[in-house]
Amino acid sequence: MTDSTVRRGRAQRRWHLHLILAIAAAIMVVPFVWQILTVFKSTAEVTRIPPTILPHGYSLHSFETFFRTVPFWSMFAVSAGALVLRVGGQVIVAALAGYAFARIPFRARGLLLGVFLAMLMVPSQLFLIGQYGLIRDLKLLDTLPALAIPGLFSAFGTFLMRQAFRGMPDDYEEAARLDGANPVQVFWHIMLPMARPTVAALAVLTGLYSWNDLLWPLIVSPSGENRPLSVGLAGLQGQFGTDYPTLMAGAFVCSIPLVAVFLFLQRQFFAGIAGSGIKG
Amino acid sequence: MTDLATKPLRRPTGRRRGVTKPSGWWGLAFVAPATIGLGVLYVWPFLSTLVDSFQDVPAFGPATFVGADNYTALVHDPEFWKAFGNSALYTAIALLGVPVAIVLAALIEQVGRGRAIYRVLFFLPVVTLPVAIGMVWRFIYNGDFGLLNTVLSWVGVDGQFWVADPRFTIYAFGVVGIWMGLGINLIILGAGLSAIPKSVYEASALDGAGRVRQFLRITLPLLSPSIFFVTVLTVIGALQMFDLNFIMLRGVNNTALADSKTIVYLFYEKAFVQFHQGYGAAIAVVLLVVIMIATALQFRLQRSWVFYD
Numbered sequence: 001m002t003d004s005t006v007r008r009g010r011a012q013r014r015w016h017l018h019l020i021l022a023i024a025a026a027i028m029v030v031p032f033v034w035q036i037l038t039v040f041k042s043t044a045e046v047t048r049i050p051p052t053i054l055p056h057g058y059s060l061h062s063f064e065t066f067f068r069t070v071p072f073w074s075m076f077a078v079s080a081g082a083l084v085l086r087v088g089g090q091v092i093v094a095a096l097a098g099y100a101f102a103r104i105p106f107r108a109r110g111l112l113l114g115v116f117l118a119m120l121m122v123p124s125q126l127f128l129i130g131q132y133g134l135i136r137d138l139k140l141l142d143t144l145p146a147l148a149i150p151g152l153f154s155a156f157g158t159f160l161m162r163q164a165f166r167g168m169p170d171d172y173e174e175a176a177r178l179d180g181a182n183p184v185q186v187f188w189h190i191m192l193p194m195a196r197p198t199v200a201a202l203a204v205l206t207g208l209y210s211w212n213d214l215l216w217p218l219i220v221s222p223s224g225e226n227r228p229l230s231v232g233l234a235g236l237q238g239q240f241g242t243d244y245p246t247l248m249a250g251a252f253v254c255s256i257p258l259v260a261v262f263l264f265l266q267r268q269f270f271a272g273i274a275g276s277g278i279k280g
Numbered sequence: 281m282t283d284l285a286t287k288p289l290r291r292p293t294g295r296r297r298g299v300t301k302p303s304g305w306w307g308l309a310f311v312a313p314a315t316i317g318l319g320v321l322y323v324w325p326f327l328s329t330l331v332d333s334f335q336d337v338p339a340f341g342p343a344t345f346v347g348a349d350n351y352t353a354l355v356h357d358p359e360f361w362k363a364f365g366n367s368a369l370y371t372a373i374a375l376l377g378v379p380v381a382i383v384l385a386a387l388i389e390q391v392g393r394g395r396a397i398y399r400v401l402f403f404l405p406v407v408t409l410p411v412a413i414g415m416v417w418r419f420i421y422n423g424d425f426g427l428l429n430t431v432l433s434w435v436g437v438d439g440q441f442w443v444a445d446p447r448f449t450i451y452a453f454g455v456v457g458i459w460m461g462l463g464i465n466l467i468i469l470g471a472g473l474s475a476i477p478k479s480v481y482e483a484s485a486l487d488g489a490g491r492v493r494q495f496l497r498i499t500l501p502l503l504s505p506s507i508f509f510v511t512v513l514t515v516i517g518a519l520q521m522f523d524l525n526f527i528m529l530r531g532v533n534n535t536a537l538a539d540s541k542t543i544v545y546l547f548y549e550k551a552f553v554q555f556h557q558g559y560g561a562a563i564a565v566v567l568l569v570v571i572m573i574a575t576a577l578q579f580r581l582q583r584s585w586v587f588y589d
Contacts, residue, residue, distance in 0.1 A: 025401045097314035106307030130325020153317030183302040251412035262407040274471035
């Protein structure tokens, strides 16, 4: 066996590998391609039997209909506002608690941590009735805070941050204390910056759940005021029935923001999923 | 000798702890926001749901204790058993995505350049609004002019009403579920794969092991902790399926909706559409028990197939 046959064998294998993966990837993106193709078609073209594959013209009628009939920007603002509130709040609350659980001994620490762990294992549906009751009693239904409040607190986030702080060396913390920093300063200026990768992972995961969540926003937006994109888009289905180009345009437009963020922050998304491995 | 060795070591640590560790009050202050929030918005709702499941809770007015009535009604409710079966079937189909993810993860791991592109493409459904996914797939599954039936007609297969015909609905959801979950599974399995030392493969190649043999004898056993993790997450996630059900069955003829509800959809309908909170709470508690049993069962079974170093 010569060097060149080995190389040829390797090149061939690589070629097969890419072929299989390319086919699988093509199957993965078919729904997106179909969605985009549909956006440019007319309703008549879409409901023809059999339907055309490529659009006959490039009409932007569907986008016009969507933006004319749906308050996209206000729904976008609600989704984005809830995301910022939830991510910002959860990261700070969880990091503070995670830091103390990892590095400051206090009474009942083990017991409290046990309660957090127990809640980590309970499916979210068990909280919804009680959370809804609280939000209703606080007269917060149909408001932006209602969307974000339960997500400010997270047993999962606290636990994730605890793991990050646990793995850090004592030296920096001690040096800062010897210089007279109080615990808040140590946390904010020394320890939190060192936990940046975990903070980024938690922020990205929390943002993903917040943006994609349907059930909770559905429950706390009964009137349809202050709806996030997920609920608004779901309402579109009933409104437009078989106007598929408009439905697909809506689905496309509402998905784009997070997809764009993902393309910029791929590494943080992957690290978040791999490091915590929790599903939405 | 021992004195010299231990004393200088012990003294600084003792001094450090005494002088520099902050007092426990700081710890309590730091965990206070998270703990109060968890107590009010999670622990209390959880306990109240447990209590509600033994109560009749009208939309207005005080609740009354009814013992196990909600659970008795649940056991005799064919709609509940139907939903239970649907969720179980959906979960079983979603599990078929795990071997697909393993093979694809192993293939992607072997790619040098271009790995990032595959990861991004497979991950796209994860960052796409689930509502949007449901809408697109509903259109693809459309019985009259959907893409799936069009493609099937090219090869001479008769089309079906994949969503509206209750014989197919859950299977149609299952395919979407696999498609949606693949990206996450690939990332977790990919992390597991990259932790397998290359030297193991090199050693086995010297012994003459082929690719398939390496995959079966090295990759699968060494990856089994990640496979187990992915399996547990898939089951937990699939048992809680709601979004696809909600978005793909809106306005569909009533038989498909009535026959294709999942447990969480039924929970949503009872607790938040019909406002039978006690009954809804009982469904949620049953869901909790089902997930606990399914997870415990998997931890039991893992002893026979998961390989830890």
